[in-house]
Amino acid sequence: MSPQTPGPAWRCERLSVWYQRARVAALADVSLDIASARCTAVLGPNGSGKSTFLKALLGVVEPSNGRVECFGQPLSEWSRPALARTVGVVAQEETEAFPMTARALVAMGRYPHLGPWRSEGPADAAAIAAAMDRCDVAGFADRSVDTLSGGERQRVRIARALAQSPRALALDEPTASLDLAHEMAILVLLRALADGGVTVVHITHHLMLAARYADRVVLLSEGRLVADGPPAEVLTPERVEQVFGWPVGLARTDAGIPYLVPLSGGR
Amino acid sequence: MTTSATAGDRTAWRAGWGIALAVAFVLAVVASIAFGSVPLGLRAVLGGLIGHSDPVTRTIVHDLRLPRAMAAALVGAALALSGTTFQALLRNPLAEPYVLGVSGGAALGAVGSITLAQFIPVPWPVPVGAAVGSCVAIALVVRVALGVGPTLDPRILLLAGVIVGAFANAGIFLLLSMADVAAFRSATIWMMGSLSGSNWSGVTLLAVVLVPSFIALLALARPLNALAIGEETASYLGVSVERTKWIAYIVASLLAAAAVAAAGIVGFVGLIVPHAVRLVWGSNHRTLLPVAAILGATFVLLTDVAARTIAAPTELPLGAVTAVIGVPVFVALLRRRGS
Numbered sequence: 001m002s003p004q005t006p007g008p009a010w011r012c013e014r015l016s017v018w019y020q021r022a023r024v025a026a027l028a029d030v031s032l033d034i035a036s037a038r039c040t041a042v043l044g045p046n047g048s049g050k051s052t053f054l055k056a057l058l059g060v061v062e063p064s065n066g067r068v069e070c071f072g073q074p075l076s077e078w079s080r081p082a083l084a085r086t087v088g089v090v091a092q093e094e095t096e097a098f099p100m101t102a103r104a105l106v107a108m109g110r111y112p113h114l115g116p117w118r119s120e121g122p123a124d125a126a127a128i129a130a131a132m133d134r135c136d137v138a139g140f141a142d143r144s145v146d147t148l149s150g151g152e153r154q155r156v157r158i159a160r161a162l163a164q165s166p167r168a169l170a171l172d173e174p175t176a177s178l179d180l181a182h183e184m185a186i187l188v189l190l191r192a193l194a195d196g197g198v199t200v201v202h203i204t205h206h207l208m209l210a211a212r213y214a215d216r217v218v219l220l221s222e223g224r225l226v227a228d229g230p231p232a233e234v235l236t237p238e239r240v241e242q243v244f245g246w247p248v249g250l251a252r253t254d255a256g257i258p259y260l261v262p263l264s265g266g267r
Numbered sequence: 268m269t270t271s272a273t274a275g276d277r278t279a280w281r282a283g284w285g286i287a288l289a290v291a292f293v294l295a296v297v298a299s300i301a302f303g304s305v306p307l308g309l310r311a312v313l314g315g316l317i318g319h320s321d322p323v324t325r326t327i328v329h330d331l332r333l334p335r336a337m338a339a340a341l342v343g344a345a346l347a348l349s350g351t352t353f354q355a356l357l358r359n360p361l362a363e364p365y366v367l368g369v370s371g372g373a374a375l376g377a378v379g380s381i382t383l384a385q386f387i388p389v390p391w392p393v394p395v396g397a398a399v400g401s402c403v404a405i406a407l408v409v410r411v412a413l414g415v416g417p418t419l420d421p422r423i424l425l426l427a428g429v430i431v432g433a434f435a436n437a438g439i440f441l442l443l444s445m446a447d448v449a450a451f452r453s454a455t456i457w458m459m460g461s462l463s464g465s466n467w468s469g470v471t472l473l474a475v476v477l478v479p480s481f482i483a484l485l486a487l488a489r490p491l492n493a494l495a496i497g498e499e500t501a502s503y504l505g506v507s508v509e510r511t512k513w514i515a516y517i518v519a520s521l522l523a524a525a526a527v528a529a530a531g532i533v534g535f536v537g538l539i540v541p542h543a544v545r546l547v548w549g550s551n552h553r554t555l556l557p558v559a560a561i562l563g564a565t566f567v568l569l570t571d572v573a574a575r576t577i578a579a580p581t582e583l584p585l586g587a588v589t590a591v592i593g594v595p596v597f598v599a600l601l602r603r604r605g606s
Contacts, residue, residue, distance in 0.1 A: 060502060091499045098360065108492060108493055116487070245579070
């Protein structure tokens with residue numbers, strides 16, 4: 001293991017992204033740090049720039065202005081394979097063109113370490129097995145991915161990203177369209193990964209779950225950074241109502257955990 | 268424990284099929300040399316191959332049967348590799364070597380050469396016309412695709428290929444409408460595919476295209492695996508997505524072009540062979556590509572034997588035989604996959 005660096009996993013300075021022929025910036029003047037070894041949730045309404053922000057962190061969307069650093073090095077200086085050995089990604093959409101087993105899909109995570117020719121060695125097999133154990137998918141290693149449930153498939157994808165042996169994990173709505181148990185299993189997993197020293201940054205629409213499982217929350221609206229900090233400070237009812245355009249109230253469970261509740265009446 | 272048992276069963280299953288395929292390949296080569304207007308026994312085949320035989324047998328084996336067998340094997344391997352690659356590149360299990368207009372361009376070049384010979388002496392042989400036609404088709408598809416955007420979009424590639432193929436077909440119909448009876452007949456026969464004209468220079472040309480293409484595709488095997496789960500995810504795994512797509516497209520097209528130039532249009536090999544291999548060996552291109560090459564070679568060797576023996580002395584068109592065998596096999600593969 002490399003010694004823990006004190007700096008942030010990502011640092012954005014005045015990051016702006018304009019898509020070609022777009023009237024407004026997809027991201028405007030975003031400056032923030034994403035702390036390493038923490039779980040950060042990126043929140044915001046549809047079209048607020050969450051995916052663009054994540055893609056800018058991953059270097060697949062070029063900043064029109066400003067800069068992004070990843071683990072202390074400007075993103076433009078990272079090579080794709082080096083970045084793939086450092087950051088594992090679970091993208092929003094993914095379909096296998098051909099049937100493949102869960103293990104084969106996880107094994108693809110070793111690509112940045114192996115390149116086109118080198119065969120899987122013991123270290124690769126160990127990384128694959130550890131990632132599958134971590135995500136609790138070893139039990140269906142030999143099953144075809146298209147026979148798995150949505151939640152199982154998503155855990156296989158997270159295992160693939162972990163097989164990259166990354167320092168950071170970026171996920172775009174990893175729990176979209178999952179039922180409660182599968183969603184919770186993934187959030188608990190992400191929480192445990194962050195506690196184990198992996199930087200986790202994920203996009204989500206679930207304010208209450210983000211508030212419970214994330215160390216930090218980044219709130220975007222119309223491409224601008226509204227707030228960034230611990231969930232309890234960022235997700236105040238006033239701010240959520242203003243950003244999402246729907247009234248919310250703050251409640252507490254019997255155990256005293258605060259949570260936001262959408263109120264019944266619209267604007 | 269069930270997991271390892273399943274994996275072990277699968278390994279044994281694959282090994283069994285692998286041995287069966289290797290035996291089938293060797294038998295297909297021997298059959299291809301043995302069968303013909305002068306049937307040869309096993310002793311004559313082996314004697315002819317190593318040079319311990321009478322001059323007539325040696326001539327038949329060396330100058331006629333062996334180049335034909337090698338051409339059949341190389342054409343089959345080229346078509347299977349091309350089809351496998353196109354299916355991965357286009358993320359479409361129905362893709363095959365001719366889907367992007369290569370066969371249309373080749374046919375236009377070949378039919379052009381044949382019909383032009385009615386009027387003037389054509390200084391190049393028909394396979395050269397076919398090779399030039401397919402390369403022009405590839406260049407046109409690239410031109411159209413690049414006109415749309417800077418990246419190689421498989422959907423645009425597919426549309427461009429279909430359009431270029433349709434254009435070539437129109438050209439073929441125009442040429443055929445002006446052809447005399449002899450030219451019409453030989454053009455039609457060319458388009459149905461045949462290996463009867465195989466010689467050593469054709470084999471050399473096929474090998475010159477196939478060997479580097481095979482190495483290039485093996486280098487692309489893992490990137491192609493990653494492309495099968497989507498371009499975005501592949502790029503997050505460190506794959507150079509655009510470079511992979513370009514090399515895959517050019518190599519698969521050249522393989523199809525070489526096969527068409529050597530044997531005319533031989534359909535279904537590039538479509539069914541990858542499917543059959545995936546059923547047993549899975550979708551990993553590091554295994555899929557080499558096994559598909561051997562199965563493709565075996566398939567074309569055997570269909571060529573069938574084409575020249577079933578109605579002997581008449582030789583049946585190879586492309587028609589591959590289709591007659593290929594269609595029911597494809598239906599069976601689909602049903603198997605569905606169950």
